[in-house]
Amino acid sequence: MAAQLPYATMHDIFTRFHAAEPEPKGELHHTNAFTLLVAVALSAQATDKGVNRATAGLFAIADTPEKMLALGEEGLIEHIKTIGLYRNKAKNVIRLSQILVRDYGGQVPSSRAALQSLPGVGRKTANVVLNMWWHIPAQAVDTHIFRIGNRTGICPGKDVDTVERAIEDNVPAEFQQHAHHWLILHGRYICTARKPRCADCLINDLCPFEDKTA
Numbered sequence: 001m002a003a004q005l006p007y008a009t010m011h012d013i014f015t016r017f018h019a020a021e022p023e024p025k026g027e028l029h030h031t032n033a034f035t036l037l038v039a040v041a042l043s044a045q046a047t048d049k050g051v052n053r054a055t056a057g058l059f060a061i062a063d064t065p066e067k068m069l070a071l072g073e074e075g076l077i078e079h080i081k082t083i084g085l086y087r088n089k090a091k092n093v094i095r096l097s098q099i100l101v102r103d104y105g106g107q108v109p110s111s112r113a114a115l116q117s118l119p120g121v122g123r124k125t126a127n128v129v130l131n132m133w134w135h136i137p138a139q140a141v142d143t144h145i146f147r148i149g150n151r152t153g154i155c156p157g158k159d160v161d162t163v164e165r166a167i168e169d170n171v172p173a174e175f176q177q178h179a180h181h182w183l184i185l186h187g188r189y190i191c192t193a194r195k196p197r198c199a200d201c202l203i204n205d206l207c208p209f210e211d212k213t214a
């Protein structure tokens with residue numbers, strides 16, 4: 001695990017991320033808070049591309065909790081059966097739709113506690129919704145962020161909670177809102193797991209990783 005990078009280096013790194021992509025976006029397709037919540041819940045142990053393929057048809061007919069309940073669990077399964085763990089995910093989406101209708105007037109709540117009380121919604125999913133929909137600088141730590149945080153020292157930690165705190169504590173305030181998207185995209189496309197593309201990396205000179213690729 002690399003040591004936490006100092007403030008000046010962190011500032012330089014995020015200044016470069018910002019210059020290259022001022023408004024980074026998540027890659028899960030959605031049309032409202034509900035479809036974002038469902039898409040994120042479906043994306044656990046699945047790729048964003050795979051989820052987008054499944055939800056293109058699904059969200060055309062079920063973009064609210066009420067319509068999802070009208071579709072029903074078996075109808076939902078027909079749309080998402082290409083996604084891993086689809087039976088369990090379908091159960092959770094139907095149950096969370098019931099709760100949204102019963103307790104929240106069909107709206108997606110905007111607090112982390114309320115989001116995490118929904119079936120199948122953990123801290124990471126809640127943080128994605130808080131960040132992308134409610135524009136709260138919440139940090140959703142996925143496998144990419146965990147890997148590159150420890151590899152580069154941008155946000156090291158032995159578990160995802162520690163990495164989340166490292167981002168909150170060490171990323172300069174002006175970059176907090178978009179930090180998790182910059183890091184996810186960097187990990188997904190440049191600082192990849194097996195063979196990072198160090199020659200194409202815009203923070204190469206700031207990165208202390210010892211096994212950079214040529």
Ligand code: SF4
Pocket residue numbers: 151152190191192196197198201202203204205207208209212213
């Ligand atoms: S230089 Fe290589 S290891 Fe360091 S952040 Fe860039 S891609 Fe990752």
